[in-house]
Amino acid sequence: MKDAVVLLSGGLDSTTTLAIAQERGFTCHALSFSYGQRHAVELDAARRVAIALGAVEHQVAEVDLRWIGGSALTADVPVPKDRDVTAAHDIPVTYVPARNTVFLSFALAWAEVLGASTIFIGVNALDYSGYPDCRPEYLLAFERMANLATKAAVTGTRISVCAPLISLSKADIIRRGHALGIDYSMTSSCYDPQPSGACGACDSCVLRANGFSAAEIPDPTLYAGGSP
Amino acid sequence: MKDAVVLLSGGLDSTTTLAIAQERGFTCHALSFSYGQRHAVELDAARRVAIALGAVEHQVAEVDLRWIGGSALTADVPVPKDRDVTAAHDIPVTYVPARNTVFLSFALAWAEVLGASTIFIGVNALDYSGYPDCRPEYLLAFERMANLATKAAVTGTRISVCAPLISLSKADIIRRGHALGIDYSMTSSCYDPQPSGACGACDSCVLRANGFSAAEIPDPTLYAGGSP
Numbered sequence: 001m002k003d004a005v006v007l008l009s010g011g012l013d014s015t016t017t018l019a020i021a022q023e024r025g026f027t028c029h030a031l032s033f034s035y036g037q038r039h040a041v042e043l044d045a046a047r048r049v050a051i052a053l054g055a056v057e058h059q060v061a062e063v064d065l066r067w068i069g070g071s072a073l074t075a076d077v078p079v080p081k082d083r084d085v086t087a088a089h090d091i092p093v094t095y096v097p098a099r100n101t102v103f104l105s106f107a108l109a110w111a112e113v114l115g116a117s118t119i120f121i122g123v124n125a126l127d128y129s130g131y132p133d134c135r136p137e138y139l140l141a142f143e144r145m146a147n148l149a150t151k152a153a154v155t156g157t158r159i160s161v162c163a164p165l166i167s168l169s170k171a172d173i174i175r176r177g178h179a180l181g182i183d184y185s186m187t188s189s190c191y192d193p194q195p196s197g198a199c200g201a202c203d204s205c206v207l208r209a210n211g212f213s214a215a216e217i218p219d220p221t222l223y224a225g226g227s228p
Numbered sequence: 229m230k231d232a233v234v235l236l237s238g239g240l241d242s243t244t245t246l247a248i249a250q251e252r253g254f255t256c257h258a259l260s261f262s263y264g265q266r267h268a269v270e271l272d273a274a275r276r277v278a279i280a281l282g283a284v285e286h287q288v289a290e291v292d293l294r295w296i297g298g299s300a301l302t303a304d305v306p307v308p309k310d311r312d313v314t315a316a317h318d319i320p321v322t323y324v325p326a327r328n329t330v331f332l333s334f335a336l337a338w339a340e341v342l343g344a345s346t347i348f349i350g351v352n353a354l355d356y357s358g359y360p361d362c363r364p365e366y367l368l369a370f371e372r373m374a375n376l377a378t379k380a381a382v383t384g385t386r387i388s389v390c391a392p393l394i395s396l397s398k399a400d401i402i403r404r405g406h407a408l409g410i411d412y413s414m415t416s417s418c419y420d421p422q423p424s425g426a427c428g429a430c431d432s433c434v435l436r437a438n439g440f441s442a443a444e445i446p447d448p449t450l451y452a453g454g455s456p
Contacts, residue, residue, distance in 0.1 A: 059295060061292070061295065064289070064290055065337065067287060067289065068334070068337045068338050068341055097337040097340040097341050097379075098333055098337035098340055098374075098377055099337070100377070101336060101337070101373070101374070102330070102333040102334060104333075105329045105332075105333040106330060108325075108329060109293065109296045109324075109325040109327070109329070109330060110296050112325040112326055132376065132377060132378055132379065132380075132381035132382055133376075133377045137376055138373070138376040138381070141372050141373035141377075142377075144369050144372075144373070145329070145369035145372070145373045146329070148360065148363070148365055148366040148369045149326055149329045149360060149361045149366055149369075149370075150325065150326055150360055151325075152360075153360035153366070154360055
């Protein structure tokens with residue numbers, strides 16, 4: 001059996017990524033981060049998902065990114081609502097500086113100790129074109145660095161960074177996950193969740209709702225206002 | 229004034245690196261990590277050094293690496309003593325998996341928020357030839373990845389990773405720091421410090437003591453046994 005570390009936020013994309021890694025026969029070690037995110041409810045979703053999809057273990061690493069600042073997800077900055085996500089090309093305020101690099105670095109450390117050959121990450125270049133660390137050239141550069149950073153540089157083993165959703169639309173991702181039997185009601189994508197459900201208006205909610213609509217699959221998300 | 233993030237462990241190498249960055253005219257933001265290291269006394273040294281050398285601020289980030297395991301520095305594994313450090317070519321048990329990658333990732337996030345152009349790291353390829361993440365090709369790969377990971381990829385600004393000690397011997401480093409007026413008695417290099425001082429026998433103590441001897445500069449280190 002091949003081992004993989006799978007970054008799992010508890011959202012739709014990382015959940016689908018975990019299902020794909022499982023389907024490919026990997027023994028999956030799920031890794032989530034408590035990093036001071038305002039949407040920490042996603043960690044409860046990650047715990048549900050890791051169990052439901054059969055990860056052999058699930059680690060929630062405490063990594064405080066709040067002192068770094070610079071993002072609406074970790075600082076006291078309002079999350080933008082009701083934007084035209086199809087028109088957004090700037091780096092949004094919900095971008096967390098170097099977050100994927102920090103998360104992948106921990107995944108790399110764990111992969112090295114586990115002897116895992118692969119790190120799965122659910123980034124998507126289409127919907128997150130404004131996030132530099134969701135692009136294929138970034139992931140290739142990380143992989144190249146990773147193979148120089150660790151025992152792999154000495155032993156000749158290889159670590160791969162696998163992003164199976166990189167070129168899929170949100171609708172494609174949902175169709176893929178649906179075919180794999182994922183119950184998306186257990187996932188949480190909202191950047192600004194309310195006590196009674198997802199806000200329905202942040203970029204992440206809008207992309208998710210549009211994705212279900214385009215995939216023509218009923219949206220099982222519980223929205224605070226009843227609908228997105 | 230140019231801003232730099234300087235990784236500062238509180239040891240001899242990172243202290244010399246901070247002094248060099250200051251000499252080069254950078255406004256230095258020092259960054260240390262509380263990562264569950266058994267030699268946490270080095271953080272007290274880092275605090276002394278940051279003030280003494282004139283860093284404009286000093287951040288100690290809480291980053292627990294203990295759950296990852298795999299190292300004598302963070303797990304309950306004995307620190308090797310009295311080894312022939314000149315003969316060591318394997319990866320030592322004091323290697324912490326992907327540690328420099330994790331630390332540089334946090335430095336990268338902070339540099340992005342600060343608008344800092346440079347990250348200084350006190351790695352040294354000569355004395356730490358067994359650590360893959362102390363080699364020049366690794367640092368170049370990290371720098372390349374960093375410039376794809378952040379706003380730099382969009383804005384065209386550049387982030388540099390600078391390792392001024394990379395090809396210096398320990399004696400060269402000590403001579404350099406001595407010329408810059410560093411009082412090395414405030415630094416702490418020992419992997420296994422005792423209440424009354426440095427152990428004098430771990431790889432780090434041996435390299436440090438040999439360095440002072442080769443540089444023909446009196447060793448100001450307080451050793452638990454009186455001498456290394």
